Amino acid sequence: MTAAPEHPSRASIKDVARLAGVSAQTVSRVANGYVHVSDALRERVLASMQELGYRPNSAARNLKSGRFHSIGLVTFNITALGNQRTLGAVAEAATRAGYTTTLIPVSDPTGGNLAGAFGRLQEQAVDGIILLMSAKINSPHDLALTDGVPLVVVDSDPTSQYTLVDTDQEQGARLAMQHLFDLGHRRIAHVAGPDDSFSARHRAEAYSRFMREHDLEAPEILRGDWSAASGRAAGESLLGGDHPPTAVFVANDEMALGLLSAAHRRGLSVPAQLSVVGFDDSPDGAGFWPSLTSVHQNFAAVGQRATAILLAMIDGDPIPENPLIPTSLVVRDSTAAPAAR
Amino acid sequence: MTAAPEHPSRASIKDVARLAGVSAQTVSRVANGYVHVSDALRERVLASMQELGYRPNSAARNLKSGRFHSIGLVTFNITALGNQRTLGAVAEAATRAGYTTTLIPVSDPTGGNLAGAFGRLQEQAVDGIILLMSAKINSPHDLALTDGVPLVVVDSDPTSQYTLVDTDQEQGARLAMQHLFDLGHRRIAHVAGPDDSFSARHRAEAYSRFMREHDLEAPEILRGDWSAASGRAAGESLLGGDHPPTAVFVANDEMALGLLSAAHRRGLSVPAQLSVVGFDDSPDGAGFWPSLTSVHQNFAAVGQRATAILLAMIDGDPIPENPLIPTSLVVRDSTAAPAAR
DNA sequence: CTGAAAGCGCTAACAC
DNA sequence: GTGTTAGCGCTTTCAG
Numbered sequence: 001m002t003a004a005p006e007h008p009s010r011a012s013i014k015d016v017a018r019l020a021g022v023s024a025q026t027v028s029r030v031a032n033g034y035v036h037v038s039d040a041l042r043e044r045v046l047a048s049m050q051e052l053g054y055r056p057n058s059a060a061r062n063l064k065s066g067r068f069h070s071i072g073l074v075t076f077n078i079t080a081l082g083n084q085r086t087l088g089a090v091a092e093a094a095t096r097a098g099y100t101t102t103l104i105p106v107s108d109p110t111g112g113n114l115a116g117a118f119g120r121l122q123e124q125a126v127d128g129i130i131l132l133m134s135a136k137i138n139s140p141h142d143l144a145l146t147d148g149v150p151l152v153v154v155d156s157d158p159t160s161q162y163t164l165v166d167t168d169q170e171q172g173a174r175l176a177m178q179h180l181f182d183l184g185h186r187r188i189a190h191v192a193g194p195d196d197s198f199s200a201r202h203r204a205e206a207y208s209r210f211m212r213e214h215d216l217e218a219p220e221i222l223r224g225d226w227s228a229a230s231g232r233a234a235g236e237s238l239l240g241g242d243h244p245p246t247a248v249f250v251a252n253d254e255m256a257l258g259l260l261s262a263a264h265r266r267g268l269s270v271p272a273q274l275s276v277v278g279f280d281d282s283p284d285g286a287g288f289w290p291s292l293t294s295v296h297q298n299f300a301a302v303g304q305r306a307t308a309i310l311l312a313m314i315d316g317d318p319i320p321e322n323p324l325i326p327t328s329l330v331v332r333d334s335t336a337a338p339a340a341r
Numbered sequence: 342m343t344a345a346p347e348h349p350s351r352a353s354i355k356d357v358a359r360l361a362g363v364s365a366q367t368v369s370r371v372a373n374g375y376v377h378v379s380d381a382l383r384e385r386v387l388a389s390m391q392e393l394g395y396r397p398n399s400a401a402r403n404l405k406s407g408r409f410h411s412i413g414l415v416t417f418n419i420t421a422l423g424n425q426r427t428l429g430a431v432a433e434a435a436t437r438a439g440y441t442t443t444l445i446p447v448s449d450p451t452g453g454n455l456a457g458a459f460g461r462l463q464e465q466a467v468d469g470i471i472l473l474m475s476a477k478i479n480s481p482h483d484l485a486l487t488d489g490v491p492l493v494v495v496d497s498d499p500t501s502q503y504t505l506v507d508t509d510q511e512q513g514a515r516l517a518m519q520h521l522f523d524l525g526h527r528r529i530a531h532v533a534g535p536d537d538s539f540s541a542r543h544r545a546e547a548y549s550r551f552m553r554e555h556d557l558e559a560p561e562i563l564r565g566d567w568s569a570a571s572g573r574a575a576g577e578s579l580l581g582g583d584h585p586p587t588a589v590f591v592a593n594d595e596m597a598l599g600l601l602s603a604a605h606r607r608g609l610s611v612p613a614q615l616s617v618v619g620f621d622d623s624p625d626g627a628g629f630w631p632s633l634t635s636v637h638q639n640f641a642a643v644g645q646r647a648t649a650i651l652l653a654m655i656d657g658d659p660i661p662e663n664p665l666i667p668t669s670l671v672v673r674d675s676t677a678a679p680a681a682r
Numbered sequence: 683c684t685g686a687a688a689g690c691g692c693t694a695a696c697a698c
Numbered sequence: 699g700t701g702t703t704a705g706c707g708c709t710t711t712c713a714g
Contacts (some may be wrong), residue, residue: 022686034386058466059403060707103442105432125399228628261630287569289602401691676701
């Protein structure tokens, strides 16, 4: 244990070269795994690297290559399950591709903050940006500021001009509805997420379309804010009415659990008297009683796809197609056939 | 609107200098806000910057300064509420200080992976590392690899040799226990988190100590894995016994909600027949019925403190003291005096 | 197979 | 006030 110096300045390529008695160039070649180096020299160089604890300085590499080998991740809400998962998948995919992930927090997705975030990202060192939206982009103006930096948006308006990756919300919502329909439910309600969320809107639209296609009368859609508390409130209002539904399709699991809690409170037995389907397949949903039937989103695939597309854009490679990731339905204990009336 | 070139190579300081008819140095001075530039020149330079969309190249700056202005964040479990919050706070604090946050995902906290993560971090450009532990560091050996890079560990063994920031687990657990005790509860059970979590251990130890100090007989401690499902399982076993407790202190909110669900299932009324206190003060806990009394952790403060300490270490400044962040108790509807027997 | 030279974009140090 | 020079650590190019 030697006393650590104040700033143990890292060994440079020159130091290694000097110690090994070779040129800096040869060290560089060894560091980058080029073949045209004699075994004897390679050994000497590697030994010297080891001894000095040499690490290539990425700032210098970046300067030379004009690339930063880093992608910027802008997100407004790290608390949302989907964003976490996507974020994790992006970070892993980026790491595998030799890129780091730079996190840019934005507390409030207004134009100003977004602009600030992008400005910072560009002053910082990123080759591309992934935007994890939980709310809408106000206007193209907001993004004009990316200004040449490749950009992929996750969870946004599919009609937007930006490259987009997302869960296939429509397909997922249909999965949930078809399940309830097949069980025999006809009075099916929907608790939607906030209006400024594209995924919430897509799910709500798919619900309405399904009801229309099957000539079912759709009760008014209730809106929550993704939280358990709002789901519970929706449940209170939904189950307190005259003609309560026999089934509810809830736009995410947290609200579904809140609704379940409202049902328990009213002494309603789930699934005997009420069927509930959530969206997300969150671990919490599986752990409650009754365990929640839910639409599983493949966030890992979303993150991977977004990363793959971004890296392709950065490299000028052809862009992978099909940015909509399908869902699957996980049937558990919160759904059953409606009670005979 | 001109057609964007394939790679719109960013304007360099030279380009700006040429356009403005000044030296690169002058551009640099303007960019860095130095005063000793005539207003006329400053105007010209700023105009040229604007026209070319100039952004300083951080790679070059980093190379020159020997700093990366970036902190690395290593985390194993981005899904845990506490880690998310801390992560967000770190990112914000870092941003405010002019640093970016580089995310390094580690799927599995074994020595090998940790070493890999640190290796990557050092090849990458970070001036310091924050380690968000959800599980224990196996041995000092794991961290030997940071090798001169300043390191702050969040949520770990307080006896460790590394700089540490954490919630004051002991104080938080006592808050919960004192609340139940003051309500009149004497048969108080504890559902702990996994054994490899330091916070879980601290809370469990504080529980045991409290019971001992008050001459109360402590039922055997049940262990969960932080999940709602494990809390529900603990609840089933706890409430099915001969002498069920009148109150339970649960090591996190998710497990507490699982336990609540088990209580509902058995037809036990909360808080009339059973009081429950959680830990974390998660939004979900507030949204359920009954809403959960819980120990509030100030994750934002933890993240800020960790960042402040790390930046001080990087700058060689004196290290802020008092790395233990106090908690507060949020009393809601899941606790009440025990039923008279 | 190996080395020497040049330069990536920026700024500290030194002229003028 | 402003310009010139040099060099951060690395890799591409060109000589040997």
